[in-house]
Amino acid sequence: MIEIDLDDATVALGETVGGRVVWDPSEKAPDGVKVELAFATEGRGSVDRAVVAGAEREFHGDPTMVPPWFEFELAVPDDAPVSYDGNLIRVVWRVEARLDVAWARDPKTHVEVRVLPKGA
Amino acid sequence: MGHDASYEPQRVADGWELTTGVKRWTPVLLTGAFAVVWTIVTLVLVAIGLRQGGFVLLAFAAAFAVADILVWVAFVKAYRVGKEWGDAVLVLSKWPVRLGETTHGWFHRTALGDNSMADHVTARLILRESATYRVGTDTKTATEDVATVPLEVIPQEREGRPGVAFEFTIPGEGPPTIELQWNLVEWLMIFNLSEAGAPDVVSTLPVRVAPEVAR
Numbered sequence: 334m335i336e337i338d339l340d341d342a343t344v345a346l347g348e349t350v351g352g353r354v355v356w357d358p359s360e361k362a363p364d365g366v367k368v369e370l371a372f373a374t375e376g377r378g379s380v381d382r383a384v385v386a387g388a389e390r391e392f393h394g395d396p397t398m399v400p401p402w403f404e405f406e407l408a409v410p411d412d413a414p415v416s417y418d419g420n421l422i423r424v425v426w427r428v429e430a431r432l433d434v435a436w437a438r439d440p441k442t443h444v445e446v447r448v449l450p451k452g453a
Numbered sequence: 454m455g456h457d458a459s460y461e462p463q464r465v466a467d468g469w470e471l472t473t474g475v476k477r478w479t480p481v482l483l484t485g486a487f488a489v490v491w492t493i494v495t496l497v498l499v500a501i502g503l504r505q506g507g508f509v510l511l512a513f514a515a516a517f518a519v520a521d522i523l524v525w526v527a528f529v530k531a532y533r534v535g536k537e538w539g540d541a542v543l544v545l546s547k548w549p550v551r552l553g554e555t556t557h558g559w560f561h562r563t564a565l566g567d568n569s570m571a572d573h574v575t576a577r578l579i580l581r582e583s584a585t586y587r588v589g590t591d592t593k594t595a596t597e598d599v600a601t602v603p604l605e606v607i608p609q610e611r612e613g614r615p616g617v618a619f620e621f622t623i624p625g626e627g628p629p630t631i632e633l634q635w636n637l638v639e640w641l642m643i644f645n646l647s648e649a650g651a652p653d654v655v656s657t658l659p660v661r662v663a664p665e666v667a668r
Contacts (some may be wrong), residue, residue, distance in 0.1 A: 373635065379585065415629060424631060452665055
């Protein structure tokens with residue numbers, strides 16, 4: 334099991350999305366963890382998608398010493414599109430996390446983030 | 454993306470100026486070229502139909518001829534707009550515009566040979582979504598106007614040129630301009646002008662709205 338806990342699910346352009354990825358320590362320890370901040374469009378048009386920031390960490394050595402969490406800070410660029418919910422177009426932001434587990438299916442999850450204009 | 458000018462206005466003393474410039478003739482040239490090609494195709498169909506005496510081919514040629522007439526009507530209208538209307542000029546006090554901020558504007562477009570504003574001018578600000586997508590090898594765009602704000606215009610001269618003044622405020626909750634490869638959310642100023650003896654004309658100019666709320 335893997336979860337993402339965000340400090341704040343609403344941020345403005347130019348700010349950072351902070352939080353931590355937490356996983357179940359009773360399950361097999363991962364070799365690494367990767368977190369990405371991405372936006373994608375939904376609706377009538379073809380999909381515009383971009384990963385704007387990411388963080389990752391690899392774990393080496395004794396798996397019992399691996400802490401079952403990973404803290405991250407991901408910056409939202411000034412010129413990125415804001416969250417939008419229109420009639421033909423939606424712009425949705427997500428933090429996506431994935432564990433790299435050897436010889437097993439990699440657990441992954443995501444949470445939505447609301448990105449607002451500066452000063453909102 | 455469906456508007457008269459690019460997103461790069463010129464800095465002027467009291468604001469930012471967008472102009473349609475030479476693009477006024479672009480639709481005339483495109484429509485004229487299309488009309489000529491369509492006429493050639495129609496004439497070839499008629500010639501083949503007459504030589505072979507085929508009813509089906511002549512029926513096709515007749516349908517092409519009807520469409521040809523419509524294309525030439527569109528060309529004549531585009532030509533008259535280009536010949537009888539001058540360039541559209543939009544001056545805004547701010548560029549880009551911020552959310553929740555009042556912007557003052559001035560618009561000018563006169564019928565040529567009559568240096569006065571059109572008999573009737575209406576203006577509105579719209580929020581338009583344009584979603585482009587692929588269907589097979591075709592590229593299509595769906596558009597929808599999701600908000601319309603009528604604007605009050607007041608006749609006002611600027612540097613000796615007649616025009617209309619107005620003001621508007623983009624709502625504080627937005628949205629700002631969102632311009633992606635396939636998806637576009639934009640604010641447009643649309644002016645409808647009518648003048649006796651000239652075809653009605655519509656000027657559509659973009660307003661770039663920054664993703665920033667004015668304080």
